[in-house]
Amino acid sequence: MIYRHLLNLTLIHKIKVGKLVILNFLIPPLELSLLGLVFLILTASKVPEIPEFFNDYISIVPTLIQYILILAILTFALVLFWAFLRIYRTRIQAFTRYNIYSEQANQISETYFNIPGDAELSEKNEEIANLIIHLSGGASALYMAWIGFLSAVFGVIVLATTVLLSSFTLGIIASIIGLFSVFINFKNFSQMQSIGQTKIATHEQVLFEVNQNIRSFQLIKFDNLISHITNKLKLVIQKDWQWRVDKRRAVEKIKVLSDSFGILSLLIIITTSSIFLKIPAEQLVILLLIFNRLRSYFSEAQTHWVNIREHKPATIELLSSLSRFVKYSTIDNAAISNLHRIELKNVGFSYSDTPIIKSVSALITKGDRILLKGPSGEGKSTLLKLITGYYQPTTGQIIFNNLQKQKPDIQSIVGGIFYSANDMYMPNIPLREIVDPLNILTQNQLEKILKNVCLYDLLNEPKILNESVGDNGSYLSLGQRQRLFLSRIYLMEPSMVILDEATSNLDSDTENEVLKNLMDHVGEEAIIIFASHHTPSHFTFNKAFTVSSGTVIQEKITSKKESFIDI
Structure with a gap:
C-alpha cells in the first residue's frame, strides 16, 4: 500500500521529481570533478608535460603559476556551480514536500467531509485533526526521506567506486567499517518506528485533552477543577515530552555512532596508507577528501533511513484512514434537484x-x-x-x-x-x-x-x-x-x-x-x-x-x- 502510494506521488510530481533525480545524478560526479581539479593543482609542479599539452591547442604556453591560477579559477567556478545546484535542489525539495503535504491534507479534508453522517459518528475529532495537521506532513516527510535516501546511496556508490578504483584495499576497509556502523545502529533504526507509533497516539491524546478542557472553561471554573485538570494535562504533556526525548536520544546515538565510525575509518585509512601502502601525499589528500564526502553521504543515508522509519507509521495510518473514508462513501447515480x-x-x-x-x-x-x-x-x-x-x-x-x-x-x-x-x-x-x-x-x-x-x-x-x-x-x-x-x-x-x-x-x-x-x-x-x-x-x-x-x-x-x- 505504501509503495503504491509513493509511486502515485512520483507520477503526480514527475516534473519536480525528475529535476531532483537529474540534480542527484549531477552533484556527486561534480564533487569528484572538483577533487580532480584540486589534485591537478597539488601535482602541478610534478607534471613536465604541461607546456607540450597546451602547445597542442594554443599558441601561448602558460607558466606553472599561470597554470595553477587557471586551475584555481576553474575550481572556484565549479564550486559556485556546485553550491548553486545544491541550493536549487533544496528549494525543489522544500516545494515538493509542502506541495505533497497540502495535497494530502486537502485530500483528507475533502474525503472526510464526503463520508455519510452516520460514518462520522464513529470518527473521533482529534484523530481527524491529527490526520490533517500531523499525519499528512508525516506522509510527505516519508516520501522526501526516500528520495533523500536513494540520492545519498547513489552518492555513496559513486564515491566508493572511485575509491576502489584508486586504491582497492582502502576502499574495502572503508566499506567494511561503514557496513559495521549500520549493523551497530540497526537497533536504533527499529526504535524509531516504535517512536513514530507513540508519536501518533500522543498527538491525538494531546489534541483531545487540550481541546476538551479549553471548551470546558466554565465548568472547570465553577466546579473548581483547575488543579485536577492541570494535573491531567501535565500527564499528557509528559507523554508528549517522553517521545520527543526518546527520538532525540535515538537520533543522537545514530549520529554519534556514525560520526565515530567515520573518524575511525579516516584514522585507519591514514595509518594503513602510511605504513603499508606508501601512497603519495597528494593522492592521500584527495582520498581523504573523498572519504570525507563519502562519510557525509553515508551519514545522510542513515539520517534519511531514520526519517523513513519514524514516518512510516504515520503514512500507514493516513492511507488506512483514506481507504476507510472511501469505503464509507456510496456510488451515487441520480441527482435530485427538487425533493418532493x-x-x-x-x-x-x-x-x-x-x-x-x-x-x-x-x-x-x-x-x-x-x-x-x-x-x-x-x-x-x-x-x-x-x-x-x-x-x-x-x-x-x-x-x-x-x-x-x-x-x-x-x-x-x-x-x-x-x-x-x-x-x-x-x-x-x-x-x-x-x-x-x-x-x-x-x-x-x-x-x-x-x-x-x-x-x-x-x-x-x-x-x-x-x-x-x-x-x-x-x-x-x-x-x-x-x-x-x-x-x-x-x-x-x-x-x-x-x-x-x-x-x-x-x-x-x-x-x-x-x-x-x-x-x-x-x-x-x-x-x-x-x-x-x-x-x-x-x-x-x-x-x-x-x-x-x-x-x-x-x-x-x-x-x-x-x-x-x-x-
Whole structure:
C-alpha cells in the first residue's frame, strides 16, 4: 500500500521529481570533478608535460603559476556551480514536500467531509485533526526521506567506486567499517518506528485533552477543577515530552555512532596508507577528501533511513484512514434537484449495535407540514437525519422521489434541504460569515435577512457583524444563536425544511414572526418537518408523529392528506 502510494506521488510530481533525480545524478560526479581539479593543482609542479599539452591547442604556453591560477579559477567556478545546484535542489525539495503535504491534507479534508453522517459518528475529532495537521506532513516527510535516501546511496556508490578504483584495499576497509556502523545502529533504526507509533497516539491524546478542557472553561471554573485538570494535562504533556526525548536520544546515538565510525575509518585509512601502502601525499589528500564526502553521504543515508522509519507509521495510518473514508462513501447515480417525495420502508438504525430507530415506515410528500414530538433522547433527531439522507439506514429502505432501483446522489439531496438544529455547532467566526459564508450579499440584503429572523438588536450595532460569535456562539444569547442559524435559509430555495428544536429558546411572538417569514420564503410546496417539545401557535400541521424508544406513533390530525405509519 505504501509503495503504491509513493509511486502515485512520483507520477503526480514527475516534473519536480525528475529535476531532483537529474540534480542527484549531477552533484556527486561534480564533487569528484572538483577533487580532480584540486589534485591537478597539488601535482602541478610534478607534471613536465604541461607546456607540450597546451602547445597542442594554443599558441601561448602558460607558466606553472599561470597554470595553477587557471586551475584555481576553474575550481572556484565549479564550486559556485556546485553550491548553486545544491541550493536549487533544496528549494525543489522544500516545494515538493509542502506541495505533497497540502495535497494530502486537502485530500483528507475533502474525503472526510464526503463520508455519510452516520460514518462520522464513529470518527473521533482529534484523530481527524491529527490526520490533517500531523499525519499528512508525516506522509510527505516519508516520501522526501526516500528520495533523500536513494540520492545519498547513489552518492555513496559513486564515491566508493572511485575509491576502489584508486586504491582497492582502502576502499574495502572503508566499506567494511561503514557496513559495521549500520549493523551497530540497526537497533536504533527499529526504535524509531516504535517512536513514530507513540508519536501518533500522543498527538491525538494531546489534541483531545487540550481541546476538551479549553471548551470546558466554565465548568472547570465553577466546579473548581483547575488543579485536577492541570494535573491531567501535565500527564499528557509528559507523554508528549517522553517521545520527543526518546527520538532525540535515538537520533543522537545514530549520529554519534556514525560520526565515530567515520573518524575511525579516516584514522585507519591514514595509518594503513602510511605504513603499508606508501601512497603519495597528494593522492592521500584527495582520498581523504573523498572519504570525507563519502562519510557525509553515508551519514545522510542513515539520517534519511531514520526519517523513513519514524514516518512510516504515520503514512500507514493516513492511507488506512483514506481507504476507510472511501469505503464509507456510496456510488451515487441520480441527482435530485427538487425533493418532493420520501418513502421510508421498515427503516431501522443502530449505533454500536444499539437500536435507535426501529422499523419505521412513512410517506412524506410535497407540501406536508409535519410535527414530530417526543421526549429528549428517544430518536427524533436520528429519524430526521435519516429522512434527509444524512444517515444511511441500518435496515430497511428510504426511497427519494420514487427512485427504487437507482441510488440517489446524497449530496444533491442535502443541497435541497435546509436543516437547523439546536445542537448544531457554531464555529467561532465573524457573525457576517455565518449569514453570508460566500460573501455575496449586499449590506441591504444582509439587513433584510436579519430582519426576517428578528435580529433587530444586531442591526443597531453594525460593528458587531464583523466580530466573532465565540466558540459555539458563546457571545450570543441562546435565542440569537438559534435565529442566526435560521438566517441561513434565505440563501437557499429548499424543497424540504427540517427544524429540530430550532426555535426552543424563542418567545411565542418572536417564534411566530420568524416562522411566518420562513413560510413566506419557502412557499406552500416545500416539505416542513418541525421537531419540538411544544406545538407552535399559529402554525398548522397536517401530520403529527410521536417518537418513543425508537418507535414512531401517528397522532390523529384532521387533514385532507393521509399518511401511514407502521410500528
